[in-house]
Amino acid sequence: MLDVSRVQKELVEVAGDKVSGVSIQLLGNSLSHLQGTIDGPSGTPYEGGVFTIDIQLPSSYPFEPPKMRFITKVWHPNISSQNGAICLDILKDQWSPALTLKTALLSLQALLSTPEPKDPQDAVVAEQYLKHNNTFIATARYWTEAFAKRSSIGLHEKIQKIVEMGFSEEAARAALQSSGGDENAALEKLCVG
Amino acid sequence: MCQIDSQMEQQTVLNPEKPVRGDVGFISSLPSKVEKSLAVPPTSENGKKKRVQRAAKLKQCKMDARREQWLAQVSGKGRKSESCDSSHSSSQDDGEEKELLLQASPRELDIITSVNKEGSEDSRHKPPVESSPSKAMGQEWSDGQFHNHLGSFSQDIKHSLCQHHEHEAACSNEPAKHSVERRSEQKPSTIQRYDTQGTWSASDTSFSQSNSSQMSSSSEDENEVDDWETVADALHVQATVEDMKPTKPIDHCLSSDGTLHLKSSSSIDADKCILKPESKYRPGNCGSRTRADAGRAWRPDDLSRPETLPRLSKQHSFPLQSGSLWATSHGTIWGLPPPPSHCPICTEELDTTDSSFVPCSCGFRLCLFCHHRILIGDGRCPGCRKSYNTEAASKLSRACSVRPRV
Structure with missing residues (x-):
């Protein structure tokens, strides 16, 4: 049985903290499925991005680690670019019941700051990180811009919709950027333009 | 009348x-x-x-x-x-x-x-x-x-x-x-x-x-x-x-x-x-009325505490060595910070038994229920991730060895 009181206190604790750049939202009525967000740490390619993390709490939480996965696409050696799986020891064997959702999310923030390519989750990204670091940084920044910007939350889906209507992806992206993310305004612009 | x-x-x-x-x-x-x-x-x-x-x-x-x-x-x-x-x-x-x-x-x-x-x-x-x-x-x-x-x-x-x-x-x-x-x-x-x-x-x-x-x-x-x-x-x-x-x-x-x-x-x-x-x-x-009425033992800070009574804190004030038996068992009483009011694991309030329970030398306190739950699992201290069992074993071995009092 999930320790409801502890999870509730954790949520209250996270909600009361506005400065650390982490937050947790409830998904429905169940406390076992949550959604966390972390701000991309400054000084990294992830700066300015807001990364959404899916959190599944096992019934034995906090004695078992929470299951976390990036929903937002991230270019990072330790995060799967395909499914957002995270390779972090504290979410696996180094979990401690003394850790909380907040500390776990903060650890993910730290992970974004300091990738660990020797213990990669995504081998392609890790290789790029080690061999072509500049390319890695550019790609990571692009992914952040493309998927993790607050204004561009859902941008990918919008672009896909516009592309399905017969416009090119680049034109769709430019139109959306100029219209400030408004899908209809971008469409009008594309149609008029 | x-x-x-x-x-x-x-x-x-x-x-x-x-x-x-x-x-x-x-x-x-x-x-x-x-x-x-x-x-x-x-x-x-x-x-x-x-x-x-x-x-x-x-x-x-x-x-x-x-x-x-x-x-x-x-x-x-x-x-x-x-x-x-x-x-x-x-x-x-x-x-x-x-x-x-x-x-x-x-x-x-x-x-x-x-x-x-x-x-x-x-x-x-x-x-x-x-x-x-x-x-x-x-x-x-x-x-x-x-x-x-x-x-x-x-x-x-x-x-x-x-x-x-x-x-x-x-x-x-x-x-x-x-x-x-x-x-x-x-x-x-x-x-x-x-x-x-x-x-x-x-x-x-x-x-x-x-x-x-x-x-x-x-x-x-x-x-x-x-x-x-x-x-x-x-x-x-x-x-x-x-x-x-x-x-x-x-x-x-x-x-x-x-x-x-x-x-x-x-x-x-x-x-x-x-x-x-x-x-x-x-x-x-x-003059000792208050003490007798209170029905409690002398405290070290009692003004009227008799000089003849031993000063326990003094007795235990010899240097603590990290990881030693004294550090683990007695340092908890005199050296460690006061226990938290709630268990950091289950967030339930710690009672007096829990408050005096320090299972690990790192000083991490938790309630007995959570401790038991952890022992069922991997048995590692949530504070330092050291195994409780090895901790107890090392305690035991140290307890057997006679240490001269300084």
């Missing part, structure tokens, strides 16, 4: 006969009473409180009956009815009690007079000691003296008070009788019992003399005797106060006769030497 006053006068006329008639009886009965009260030790402390309480209730009923008898006697039937009554009362105990009542009533009336005049509690303590009772008893209730007492009494006191005083006089015997009867139930034996006997005898005299007003209020409320424990406590306190000024019992005893004086003075000596240790433990007189 006037009728009552005249009744009082009747009593004064009536009473002088009594010492003449019952002179020998009175004198002999009083010492025997006191002797009984002093020589027969009570039960071992207040162990059988319940039994005593029940006995006290029964006695209270008896007291009430007798008080009514006494009041009826006084109220107008006069001498004839009294003699009738005395013949009517078959047991010797009743006769003795009546004498006691008669003996006590003028004394009590006198006390109450002084109380009513002066009002303060001190005045209630002292005048009976120095003046009236001793004098009265010393002269063996000579007619004139006795008459004087009651005469002045009836002049001094308002009519309204008279009835009240009769009431009081009657009931002021209650404690004495209680104690006497209690004692007669009890069996003599060890020195410890003698202890309590001494306390009780002292408290009895003081009670019947000085606490008349208190008893009058208690007699108004018949259920007051239910609270016998508090009365007994009050008696104990009174006894310790008596210990400070033991002149009253001495006066009292001197005034009676030689044998009584011998007996009671020896018992007072016993009182003194017995009450002293007791007063040490119930220290109304010495």
Whole structure:
């Protein structure tokens, strides 16, 4: 049985903290499925991005680690670019019941700051990180811009919709950027333009 | 009211006969009473409180009956009815009690007079000691003296008070009788019992003399005797106060006769030497009262803590070595920060057992439930991820090795 009181206190604790750049939202009525967000740490390619993390709490939480996965696409050696799986020891064997959702999310923030390519989750990204670091940084920044910007939350889906209507992806992206993310305004612009 | 006053006068006329008639009886009965009260030790402390309480209730009923008898006697039937009554009362105990009542009533009336005049509690303590009772008893209730007492009494006191005083006089015997009867139930034996006997005898005299007003209020409320424990406590306190000024019992005893004086003075000596240790433990007189009342051990920061007591904190203040046994087991008490109020794992409040539970040398505290839950799983400390089992094992091995104390 999930320790409801502890999870509730954790949520209250996270909600009361506005400065650390982490937050947790409830998904429905169940406390076992949550959604966390972390701000991309400054000084990294992830700066300015807001990364959404899916959190599944096992019934034995906090004695078992929470299951976390990036929903937002991230270019990072330790995060799967395909499914957002995270390779972090504290979410696996180094979990401690003394850790909380907040500390776990903060650890993910730290992970974004300091990738660990020797213990990669995504081998392609890790290789790029080690061999072509500049390319890695550019790609990571692009992914952040493309998927993790607050204004561009859902941008990918919008672009896909516009592309399905017969416009090119680049034109769709430019139109959306100029219209400030408004899908209809971008469409009008594309149609008029 | 006037009728009552005249009744009082009747009593004064009536009473002088009594010492003449019952002179020998009175004198002999009083010492025997006191002797009984002093020589027969009570039960071992207040162990059988319940039994005593029940006995006290029964006695209270008896007291009430007798008080009514006494009041009826006084109220107008006069001498004839009294003699009738005395013949009517078959047991010797009743006769003795009546004498006691008669003996006590003028004394009590006198006390109450002084109380009513002066009002303060001190005045209630002292005048009976120095003046009236001793004098009265010393002269063996000579007619004139006795008459004087009651005469002045009836002049001094308002009519309204008279009835009240009769009431009081009657009931002021209650404690004495209680104690006497209690004692007669009890069996003599060890020195410890003698202890309590001494306390009780002292408290009895003081009670019947000085606490008349208190008893009058208690007699108004018949259920007051239910609270016998508090009365007994009050008696104990009174006894310790008596210990400070033991002149009253001495006066009292001197005034009676030689044998009584011998007996009671020896018992007072016993009182003194017995009450002293007791007063040490119930220290109304010495400075350690607060500590004894609190009923707790000395704290290192107590101002009045005796120098002879060991300083535990000092004993354990030798250098702590990281990871050593002392660091793990004793450092938790003196070195570590205070425990959190809630378990960091389950966020439930930590009770005292949990608060004193430090399973790991890192000082991470958690409740016993969570600790148990972790032991079922991987058994690692949430604070440092070290295994609890290896920790315990290392503790054990260190405990076996003898470490010289620095």
